[in-house]
Amino acid sequence: MERRATRTISLRLASVRDVPGITSIYNDAVRTTTATFDLEPRSLAAGRRWFRSHGRRHPVLVAVRDGAIVGWASLSPWSDRPAYDRTAEVSVYVEAGSRGLGIGHRLLAELVREGGRRGLHTLIARVADGNAVSLRLHASLGFVPIGVMREVGTKFGRLLDVHLLQRTYPPRSSVRPRRTADPGSGRRD
Numbered sequence: 001m002e003r004r005a006t007r008t009i010s011l012r013l014a015s016v017r018d019v020p021g022i023t024s025i026y027n028d029a030v031r032t033t034t035a036t037f038d039l040e041p042r043s044l045a046a047g048r049r050w051f052r053s054h055g056r057r058h059p060v061l062v063a064v065r066d067g068a069i070v071g072w073a074s075l076s077p078w079s080d081r082p083a084y085d086r087t088a089e090v091s092v093y094v095e096a097g098s099r100g101l102g103i104g105h106r107l108l109a110e111l112v113r114e115g116g117r118r119g120l121h122t123l124i125a126r127v128a129d130g131n132a133v134s135l136r137l138h139a140s141l142g143f144v145p146i147g148v149m150r151e152v153g154t155k156f157g158r159l160l161d162v163h164l165l166q167r168t169y170p171p172r173s174s175v176r177p178r179r180t181a182d183p184g185s186g187r188r189d
């Protein structure tokens, strides 16, 4: 498909006024895909709460064509445990009629740049088994597979695996492991 088609599309940081467009795309994915393990559509009020839960380190981006939102991407905290502060989870959704045009790639590439600017160290993606487009998209932007969670979700009557991928900045090879005061303590969650 023609990547040129994305030239009329601009990316920008989202505002709360974009929540209806973001929620509409998300809810279509809830109803028709295994990309999200939500099973019920999200209300606008829940969408606004979700949006407002994104702080300085966790941007939400939108892709806009002719004033309409055709895709969005976000960084969300991976965990509320403070040692995970510099790790975030990525989300990326493009409206069904605009997929395959390079919009997801542009959104995720910009999201990765934003994460770097905001001091994040590691990005994590969870991709349901069978979502070959998403796996390819993440791989093309430097995400590497780190494991598979087997049979962790059920949607549309299917028991699903989830692939975990991560991208680290700067490249992992230049990051030295840090010694902690208590290397033996067990829990890491």
Ligand SMILES: CC(C)(COP(=O)(O)OP(=O)(O)OC[C@H]1O[C@@H](n2cnc3c(N)ncnc32)[C@H](O)[C@@H]1OP(=O)(O)O)[C@@H](O)C(=O)NCCC(=O)NCCS
Binding pocket: 029, 033, 035, 036, 092, 093, 094, 095, 098, 099, 100, 101, 102, 103, 104, 105, 106, 125, 126, 127, 128, 131, 132, 133, 134, 136, 137, 140
């Ligand atoms: C996954 C998603 C965000 C990708 O966005 P998109 O705009 O459709 O994807 P792009 O056009 O940018 O293409 C991304 C990559 O997938 C490839 N691709 C796109 N559509 C494809 C198709 N139908 N078959 C095979 N490969 C495809 C592209 O060639 C591109 O590869 P590259 O980065 O190596 O060049 C989008 O399809 C979507 O919203 N899907 C439903 C929600 C979802 O799955 N979100 C991800 C949750 S983990």
